Amino acid sequence: MPVRDDAKDARDDGRYADALVVLRNVDKHFGALHVLRSIDLTVGRGEVVVVIGPSGGGKSTLCRAINRLETVDSGEILIDGRPLPAEGRELAALRADVGMVFQSFNLFAHKTVLENVTLGQVKVRKKDKRAAERRARELLDRVGVASQADKYPAQLSGGQQQRVAIARALAMEPKVMLFDEPTSALDPEMINEVLEVMQQLAREGMTMVVVTHEMGFARSAAHRVVFMADGRIVEETTPDQFFSNPRSDRAKDFLSKILHH
Amino acid sequence: MFDFLTGYDLLGAFWVTVQLTVYSAIGSLVWGTLLAAMRVSPVPLMRGFGTAYVNIVRNIPLTVIIVFTSLGLFQTLSISLGAKDFTTINFRLAVLGLITYTAAFVCEALRSGINTVPAGQVEAARAIGLSFPQVLRLIVLPQAFRSVVGPLANVLIALTKNTTVAATIGVAEAALLMREMIENEAQLILISVIFAFGFICLTLPTGLLLGWVSKKVAVRR
Ligand SMILES: Nc1ncnc2c1ncn2[C@@H]1O[C@H](COP(=O)(O)OP(=O)(O)OP(=O)(O)O)[C@@H](O)[C@H]1O
Ligand SMILES: [Mg+2]
Numbered sequence: 001m002p003v004r005d006d007a008k009d010a011r012d013d014g015r016y017a018d019a020l021v022v023l024r025n026v027d028k029h030f031g032a033l034h035v036l037r038s039i040d041l042t043v044g045r046g047e048v049v050v051v052i053g054p055s056g057g058g059k060s061t062l063c064r065a066i067n068r069l070e071t072v073d074s075g076e077i078l079i080d081g082r083p084l085p086a087e088g089r090e091l092a093a094l095r096a097d098v099g100m101v102f103q104s105f106n107l108f109a110h111k112t113v114l115e116n117v118t119l120g121q122v123k124v125r126k127k128d129k130r131a132a133e134r135r136a137r138e139l140l141d142r143v144g145v146a147s148q149a150d151k152y153p154a155q156l157s158g159g160q161q162q163r164v165a166i167a168r169a170l171a172m173e174p175k176v177m178l179f180d181e182p183t184s185a186l187d188p189e190m191i192n193e194v195l196e197v198m199q200q201l202a203r204e205g206m207t208m209v210v211v212t213h214e215m216g217f218a219r220s221a222a223h224r225v226v227f228m229a230d231g232r233i234v235e236e237t238t239p240d241q242f243f244s245n246p247r248s249d250r251a252k253d254f255l256s257k258i259l260h261h
Numbered sequence: 262m263f264d265f266l267t268g269y270d271l272l273g274a275f276w277v278t279v280q281l282t283v284y285s286a287i288g289s290l291v292w293g294t295l296l297a298a299m300r301v302s303p304v305p306l307m308r309g310f311g312t313a314y315v316n317i318v319r320n321i322p323l324t325v326i327i328v329f330t331s332l333g334l335f336q337t338l339s340i341s342l343g344a345k346d347f348t349t350i351n352f353r354l355a356v357l358g359l360i361t362y363t364a365a366f367v368c369e370a371l372r373s374g375i376n377t378v379p380a381g382q383v384e385a386a387r388a389i390g391l392s393f394p395q396v397l398r399l400i401v402l403p404q405a406f407r408s409v410v411g412p413l414a415n416v417l418i419a420l421t422k423n424t425t426v427a428a429t430i431g432v433a434e435a436a437l438l439m440r441e442m443i444e445n446e447a448q449l450i451l452i453s454v455i456f457a458f459g460f461i462c463l464t465l466p467t468g469l470l471l472g473w474v475s476k477k478v479a480v481r482r
Contacts, residue, residue, distance in 0.1 A: 069384055087303070089392060096390025106385035109480045110404050120389035123399065154481035165385075172389055 018045040019078075020176055020207050021066060026075030028061060028231075035061045036072065037231040043176065048208045050218040050239070053228035054254055059211040062228065063180045066209065067098040080175055096124045099169030099177040103185050105161040107153035107168070113140065114149040117168045125172065132171075139167040143197050159190030163197055176207040183214060213258060215243060227251045265446045274438035275459050281352070281424040281434055282463070285359035286417055292360055293367025297405075298397055300372055311368070319365040323426050326362050330354040331430040348433070355427035363420050370412040374405030379482075407478045414471035418464045435459060 021043040028036035035058045043049050051059050064070040066077060068084050068091060077084045079098060085091045107116050117136035121127040127135075140146045143163040145156070153161055162182055169177060179198065183191045195217050202208060202221040212218065218225055218239045225242040227235040227250070235248045246252050299311035318326075331354055334340040342353040378401050386396040406413075425436035439456045443449060 067388060069387060092387075092390045092392045094390075095388055098388075100385075100388040102381060102385065104381055106379075106381035108382060108385065108400055109482050110400075110407065119399065120391070123395055124390040152481060168385075168389065 019043070020045045020047075020080055021209070022076075022078040023062075023066070024076040024078075026065065026072050026077060028058075028065065028070065028072045035231050036065065039075070039231075039233060041226065041233065043207060043209060045175075045207055046205045047224065048202045048206075048210065048222050049224050049226055050222040051209065051211045051226045051228055052213060052218065052242075052254075053234075057228045058231040059228050060180050063100075063178045063209060063211055066176075066178055067095050067100055069100075092124070096120065096172045097175045099172060099174035101162070101165050101169055101177065101179045101182050103181040105153070105158070105165045105185070107161055107165055109153055112150050112152055113145065113156070113164050116153070116164060117171050120168065120172050136167070136171060139170050140164070142200075143167045144193070157190060158186045159193045162186065162190075162194045166194075166197055166201075170201075176209065177201065179208065179210040179212065181211050181213075183212065215258075219243065227254070229254070265442075265448055269438060269442060271438065271455075271459075274433060274435045275463075277352075277432065277434040278421070278424050279463065281355060281359065281427055281432070282417075282421045284356045285363060285420055285424070288356065288360035289363035289367050289416075289420070290413075292364040294371060294402065296364055296368035297371040297375065298402075300368065301375055301397070301401075303393060315365045315368055318362060319369070321362075323358070323362050323423055324429055327355060327358040327426050327429055330358040347431075351427075351430050351432050355424075355430060355432045359420065359423060359427070363416060363423070366416045366419070367413065370409045370416055371402075371405055373412065374407075374409035375401055377408045378404045404480050407480050410471055410475035410478060414468055414475070417467055417471070421464050421467070422460060 019042045021041070023039050023041040026036055026039040027034070039062065041049075041062075051062065053059055061070055065072050066079075068077075079094060082094070085094060107113075108119065111119065114133065114136055117139060118129070118132040121132035121135060122129055125132075137146060137149065140149055143166055145160050145163050145167070148156055148160060148164070153164070156164065166177075166182075182198070183194050186194065191214070195214060198208070198210070198217065199221050210217070210222070222239045225235075225237060225239050226233055227242065227246070227248070229250045234250050235242065235246065237247075242251070243255065246255055296311050296314060299307040300315070302308055302311075331351065334357075335350060335354055341350050342357065344350045344353055382400055382404065383396055386400040391399065424434055427434055428437040428440065431437070435456060439452060442452050446452060
């Protein structure tokens with residue numbers, strides 16, 4: 001599908017009329033610590049945004065604020081034109097539309113792989129159990145772990161668990177997927193199998209916000225790189241521009257550190 | 262040597278003990294789970310009620326609770342729990358008292374189990390759009406129960422032994438019969454040994470079985 005390139009052109013032209021995730025002037029404190037400072041960010045439908053930056057810069061908090069796992073102090077967050085509802089049924093419904101993949105996988109430990117992927121479809125989307133299982137097997141096949149369907153998460157490798165977690169999120173048919181350092185807890189040989197699944201998703205036109213330090217992924221899949229430090233968006237540009245010619249000192253400093261590893 | 266036993270319904274008395282235990286166990290498991298749910302609920306009123314209940318109830322001696330069901334509920338407020346004859350009324354009152362008391366301990370055991378469930382499990386559940394009650398029912402409680410089968414076995418064993426307090430309000434379970442036999446017979450030590458053995462027969466298998474279950478259902482992380 002050519003969606004990715006279209007989206008990329010649209011981004012470059014700056015004609016993103018179709019905004020899916022919008023953050024306006026968002027602020028958040030943890031006690032005295034100011035973790036998000038007047039964040040403005042718009043993610044267009046079909047766009048892939050990579051968030052990168054030093055540890056403690058607020059990347060996870062930003063991700064978690066988007067589906068309100070973390071509340072914010074002020075500012076506005078809209079998903080597909082609707083502001084995030086307060087706690088309750090409506091919020092639960094919104095969360096189902098926003099898929100989330102965690103660094104530590106967080107598969108439901110007492111359920112099999114198949115049950116992990118059917119649970120939300122049945123309990124939230126109210127799908128019939130048979131249809132949910134069929135869909136789950138399709139998705140497990142797509143991420144390459146179909147043969148593990150009846151095992152428990154602890155019996156799988158990290159890479160397999162993370163791919164199941166992606167399938168679990170996709171099963172909800174989300175409008176946007178959030179990834180918070182999905183490969184940081186993985187052994188090096190398993191990183192690629194997860195990145196490939198993500199790349200495939202990006203090619204199919206999924207809207208994605210990805211916190212990662214994987215430059216290969218950023219270069220090949222991202223339409224835009226957002227560099228965050230000390231709770232601020234310091235720089236926002238194309239991957240090529242960011243990696244070859246960063247403007248801010250903060251970004252130069254950060255890149256020189258991760259490139260020399 | 263065991264001639265003195267004739268005329269006493271030993272098995273019948275232990276059967277009442279078993280019935281007291283089973284009904285109270287089921288009731289306190291249900292009520293204790295609800296209390297635990299209240300204690301972790303986001304609603305402050307529910308949390309407050311759960312906390313107050315546990316802290317009051319577990320600090321009152323069981324005897325006082327059981328006596329209150331009889332003197333307070335039945336004789337003062339005429340609450341007879343739908344029964345007509347005294348045997349049934351007292352049995353039900355005793356079960357009510359045992360549930361009231363044991364649920365506080367079930368709640369605390371469960372709550373410690375809830376604390377062993379990693380926060381990431383709850384976040385993942387919320388992230389796919391499950392509501393708070395669903396997260397509790399589908400993710401947190403099933404994992405919590407699996408990690409507290411051992412502590413719950415202890416609560417169940419304590420409950421089995423605590424049923425003897427029902428004798429205070431005249432429920433014809435094992436301890437009441439023992440008192441009667443001690444008054445009428447000469448073989449005091451032998452009588453104690455028989456009843457001790459009876460209780461061990463009830464509690465030891467429970468402990469062993471649940472110990473095995475506990476290993477079997479443990480959540481692997
Ligand atoms: N629940 C919390 N309570 C208090 N402080 C927190 C909490 N969560 C995060 N913080 C702090 O907020 C700051 C931003 O954290 P955040 O996890 O968003 O950073 P990050 O950019 O994701 O970092 P990393 O690369 O290490 O994951 C950090 O200083 C962190 O210690
Ligand atoms: Mg983080």
